[in-house]
Amino acid sequence: MPKTANYQTLSQELEQVLAALQAPDVQVDDAVQLYEQGLKLVAALQQHLAQAENTIKRLAVRPTSPTGREV
Amino acid sequence: MNDELVLTVGEFVAVMNQTLEFAYPNVTISGELANFKVSKNRWVYFDLKDEEATVRCFGTVYQLPGPLQDGMVLAVKGMPRLHPQYGFSLNILSMRPTGEGSIKKAAVLLQAKLAAEGLFDPQRKRAVPYPPTHVGLITSAESAAYRDFIKVLGARWGGITITVVDVHVQGESAPVQLVAAIEQCNQMARQPDVLVVTRGGGSAEDLQAFSTEQVTRAVAGSRIPTVVAIGHEVDVSLAELAADQRASTPSNAAELLVPDRRAVLASLREYPNHLRQATLQVITRAAGELTFVQRLLHDGGGRVVALARRQLGAQQQVLRAYDPQAALQRGYALVRAQQGKERHIVRSGRHLQPGTQLDIQISDAEVTAEVKRVTMKQTGEAHA
Numbered sequence: 001m002p003k004t005a006n007y008q009t010l011s012q013e014l015e016q017v018l019a020a021l022q023a024p025d026v027q028v029d030d031a032v033q034l035y036e037q038g039l040k041l042v043a044a045l046q047q048h049l050a051q052a053e054n055t056i057k058r059l060a061v062r063p064t065s066p067t068g069r070e071v
Numbered sequence: 072m073n074d075e076l077v078l079t080v081g082e083f084v085a086v087m088n089q090t091l092e093f094a095y096p097n098v099t100i101s102g103e104l105a106n107f108k109v110s111k112n113r114w115v116y117f118d119l120k121d122e123e124a125t126v127r128c129f130g131t132v133y134q135l136p137g138p139l140q141d142g143m144v145l146a147v148k149g150m151p152r153l154h155p156q157y158g159f160s161l162n163i164l165s166m167r168p169t170g171e172g173s174i175k176k177a178a179v180l181l182q183a184k185l186a187a188e189g190l191f192d193p194q195r196k197r198a199v200p201y202p203p204t205h206v207g208l209i210t211s212a213e214s215a216a217y218r219d220f221i222k223v224l225g226a227r228w229g230g231i232t233i234t235v236v237d238v239h240v241q242g243e244s245a246p247v248q249l250v251a252a253i254e255q256c257n258q259m260a261r262q263p264d265v266l267v268v269t270r271g272g273g274s275a276e277d278l279q280a281f282s283t284e285q286v287t288r289a290v291a292g293s294r295i296p297t298v299v300a301i302g303h304e305v306d307v308s309l310a311e312l313a314a315d316q317r318a319s320t321p322s323n324a325a326e327l328l329v330p331d332r333r334a335v336l337a338s339l340r341e342y343p344n345h346l347r348q349a350t351l352q353v354i355t356r357a358a359g360e361l362t363f364v365q366r367l368l369h370d371g372g373g374r375v376v377a378l379a380r381r382q383l384g385a386q387q388q389v390l391r392a393y394d395p396q397a398a399l400q401r402g403y404a405l406v407r408a409q410q411g412k413e414r415h416i417v418r419s420g421r422h423l424q425p426g427t428q429l430d431i432q433i434s435d436a437e438v439t440a441e442v443k444r445v446t447m448k449q450t451g452e453a454h455a
Binding site for chain 2: 008
């Protein structure tokens, strides 16, 4: 999985893995691979949720006016 | 000598206007609205009055804060002027309803107008991405609302880019700045997934910007889905009605926008079990299929053996039919004669001579005999 993967991508992948595992025609070899892939995705999601922080960018409005700021 | 200054009427009006412009370049007057008129869909005339006085005001429809009605209290900012024909008036620069009653009345009138246009229709509401990856936050960056939103969002979720556009959320410039910020976000190269327009609670007057026509239209017109959160519960601002989603406070907006990571982590802990169960089901199903195939093979093998047995039985019958012992039991005999050093089964009388020794095998004995006479069936030739 790519390093830049975000929560949505990882979460969607995990749902796809689970859906593939629950498909009626999945073979045992594929199921074992999907299981391992699913566990990796769970770990990546847990790490993402535990560590990810928000990034804040501040912009001034265009145009600006000097009055009436709420504090 | 008479040095009294005598002005023409026009000169007097010009001097008065110069004096007024010097003394009062602009002035804000608060009073009750009376004789409100709109002319040619462009010009606005009304009187502003109290118990003691009346002042005529003149402006354009573009300066209206929304629909107005006589009896509402307005704060009008304008330039005092003496008109050459119509006398004294205030040339309007801006105006806004003041006082709880008038603000509410103005909001009710504007709400009816915008509702008729369909700005608040439920079918216009779009889904807000959950959770978003990029939030455009339009608020005062110095406010408690800003701090609350950032704190709650950060506690609940991570990995979001928050682009904050710092605006005034009350006062005369607030509506213009809020509209500009919404447009600014909509024009960004990398647009946010959602716009959050928020501020903390305040008086009806403090929150007025969020019920102005321009801000309400900007919220409704945003191509990016909007969440409007004003920290009050009693009255709903028009911008909230026009938003795709409304939140009661800045913190509530953050709560609506993202899940709580603790809850998501808890549900993630269930996933290995889900995955294991699903994998086990696949294995169990495959094992079941294998047993089925084994049974098929077993059953099929049994059928093959039974068929072989039947075929064997038929062949045994055929063999039994050719068994010479069975023929002997039915009364036939095997006759052998010595020919040279060997004994052969006698199939013809041609090689038999009187005196030839015969070994006759019947079902229960061997008999030794000697040929006395040989008569050939077809020729009648006899050897004796």
